[in-house]
Amino acid sequence: MAVKKWLLSAMMAAMIAAALPVSVQAAPETMPDGTVFDADYYAQQNPDVVAALGADPGMLYQHYVVAGKTEGRLPCAPTGAAMAAIPADFDAAFYAAAYPDVAAALGSDPWTLYQHYVNYGRIEGRLGNAGGMVQAQVQPVVNYTGMTYVTKDMNGNQVALKDIFSSHKYTMVNIWATWCGPCRGELDELGEINREYQAKGCAVIGLLDDGNTSSGRSTAKKLLSAAGADYMNLVLTNELGRAFWTDCVPTSFFVDQTGNIVGEPIYGAAPYEYRATFDALLRQ
Numbered sequence: 001m002a003v004k005k006w007l008l009s010a011m012m013a014a015m016i017a018a019a020l021p022v023s024v025q026a027a028p029e030t031m032p033d034g035t036v037f038d039a040d041y042y043a044q045q046n047p048d049v050v051a052a053l054g055a056d057p058g059m060l061y062q063h064y065v066v067a068g069k070t071e072g073r074l075p076c077a078p079t080g081a082a083m084a085a086i087p088a089d090f091d092a093a094f095y096a097a098a099y100p101d102v103a104a105a106l107g108s109d110p111w112t113l114y115q116h117y118v119n120y121g122r123i124e125g126r127l128g129n130a131g132g133m134v135q136a137q138v139q140p141v142v143n144y145t146g147m148t149y150v151t152k153d154m155n156g157n158q159v160a161l162k163d164i165f166s167s168h169k170y171t172m173v174n175i176w177a178t179w180c181g182p183c184r185g186e187l188d189e190l191g192e193i194n195r196e197y198q199a200k201g202c203a204v205i206g207l208l209d210d211g212n213t214s215s216g217r218s219t220a221k222k223l224l225s226a227a228g229a230d231y232m233n234l235v236l237t238n239e240l241g242r243a244f245w246t247d248c249v250p251t252s253f254f255v256d257q258t259g260n261i262v263g264e265p266i267y268g269a270a271p272y273e274y275r276a277t278f279d280a281l282l283r284q
Helices: 002-017 039-045 047-053 057-068 080-084 092-098 100-106 110-121 161-166 181-185 187-198 214-227 238-243 271-283
Strands: 150-152 158-160 170-176 202-208 233-235 251-256 261-267
Touching: 039 047, 039 057, 047 057, 047 100, 092 100, 092 110, 100 110, 110 261, 150 233, 158 161, 170 271, 181 187, 187 202, 187 214, 187 271, 202 214, 202 271, 214 233, 251 271, 261 271
Parallel strands: 170 202, 202 233
Antiparallel strands: 150 158, 170 251, 251 261
């Protein structure tokens, strides 16, 4: 059960936190890495963490850094834009009532419950509403930036994203990191999805969050090889990070042939939703 695993990770975070002293005030504060962290909000939304670590703001922030971010927990209350990204057919009230274990651990915040559903609930067979699984939402094309950016692959070769996008009907861009458990866990599935949809004129590419270091690229190559994930992976530069902005990994975007982002990003590891989105786009 994912909630129990989270408690274990919280306990592990406590041990690591002892070596990482940080001072955090109770009010929302911008941390050195740019994260806006609200200790009161984090404690309220994560009673399992408080039960394991207490309510000290510094300890809570260290938990977020070491474990919470990977698990999809939020450092502060979500923005209106984030709340708007929750699919219309995800029923937070239903989810909390149907799964009291999740509600007991995470509270009733709709965005937090949706993140649990995306990262863990769907895999565990939990339902997003009384009718069943949440279906992919495909919104009209948004002219974002044209995506003319250039970066490098895992071997240091220069790659222009426009060349990738123009060669495929739709491209799924998966933002991931080698330290992210859910990211690593879906690599084999992403490889399968890429092979499956190549025949339909689509592709999957990865943008590696920690690809700016040689150790990050080396680790990524080993993970990708072990998973049989032979799709293209590129370095997530600062410029690309601003274009494909997200505060959690994995996050996936869909881009059309002209370099426009289509619809809303998909947060968390969600192979079912990736396929559903590809299928919905190809039916348009």
